[in-house]
Amino acid sequence: MLPEYIFIGPHKSGTTWIDHYLRYRGDVALPALTKETFYFDKLYERGEGWYKAQYGDREPGKRICVEVAPSLLDKPEAAKRVARDLPNVTVICTLRNPIDRGVAHYFHHLKGGERDMGFRAMAKKHPELLSNGMYAKHLAMWVDLLGPDQVKVLRYDLLAQDAAAYCQKIDALLGLPENMPPANVLAARINEDGDPPLRWLARAGRRTAETLRFLGAHRLVNLIRTPGVRRMIYGPPPEGDRRGRIRDEAMEYYSTFRDDFMQLNAAFGVDVSDWEHSADLQTISVREAAQ
Template sequence: MLPDVIFVGPTKCGTTWIDAYLRTRPEVVLPEKTKETFFFDKVFSRGIEWYRAQFPDRDGIRVEVAPSLFHKPEARAALLQTAPKTKVVIMLRDPWDRAVSHYFHYRKAGEARLPLAEMAQRFPDVVEASLFHKHAQAWEEAFPGQVSYLSYAQLRTDPDGLCAALCEVMGLDYVAPPGSLSQRQVNAAAVPRNALAARMGRRSAEWLRRAGAHQVVNVLRQTRLKKLLFAGGQVEGERQAVRAQVSTLGMIAPDHAQMLDFLAARGEVRP
């Protein structure tokens, strides 16, 4: 079977938390060996039978939390071709804060400290995945009547309320998140002790995933290796400096204004 619901992101909007919550629900069937299969954006050539095999063979609501899909037209086209009846869920977040968090995603992966605009030039998804109106509109056009929205801000301030909204979107009975999830810090920034080792670790994990070795990556993530490669000092001072540069990301402001108008017209939750 194909997914009934897919959370398309974008990244840095609480999807890891959502995946962790859904894995506490026995009636939800998620990929067994990994959070994301990357099927629709990176390994679509493997075919639908490969994708089906990533899910355990049992009854339930089939779901994938796949935040890398949000800003990729080819992923949207692949999902539409394969599973046109799938319900799509988009997580909304302040787009500038999301871009700053994405900046630190690359810093944590071993990239050097750079001006925000330079990091965005090197990694275009820093800005592209914050263009909520542009991409949400494309999802709406591809999946009319099948797109829902949830708020990252609500996850930060009211995880129980976010869970209630999540369950309503999915047609699940409400079950509160475990205490361990309610207390989990969302998107804490850090930089690695060794940037070169972190870059090598990120590229190795990407290669293993593309080779279909998701389980190897998952096993390694449970060891001390992940902490040794990616853990490091907190960066609150750097975060403040980067946040002060968000005005250099000129494409975000007009898109954000359009998104607020769209949400107001729809009566949807604001980021």
């Protein structure tokens, strides 16, 4: 069994929440023990047999097979592999305001033990804070490989505004019947950022989780990801004033995305006019920051 749909990211655009929702449904086949397999970008040498084994046999009642793989959007070699191995797959990009996404990515690195060095220094060390937000550029690559009918977009904004409507959008893109989840699923705060009290412990925790994941010890990784253990290692979410400071610094790069905004509209018909005015970008909700 292989995926018919792949959510290709980018990072920090609600993909963990999407995986959580699809698992709640019960009629979608997903990797059994982990959110993402990293097959097409990091573990391709393990072969298709290994990849299929992550899903197992199609169980009764499973309508479609899906992977949520936010590391794929900006990887040319991975995109070529997807197009070659899954020529009929539909890929879905979750579009989030690139400034907000970059800020969330900053705090993702902070949670992993990086020091609070400021957005400019973090973006220099980790260029993906900015490059992951060049959506039109990356989408053009996928369209060239798969064709426009197999490349879809989903606006992240709706998740923060109306999670129920967001579920309906997901269902429509995947050709699934609507299945409205209960309030605890809609309001779930998945993959929250943290402010580690001990940065060395956070770095060790992340390295350990990555090592276990690539060894296939997903059950142990899931133990590390339980709320109590996560809070002990990664700390509570950063305070709002720190988010505000980092966001003010990130706004320095706003002009970097202007041409990409125009291409999104012209090439893909995606209206991002609400991103094009800096006055509209001054407030970020706690929910958005946490995804």
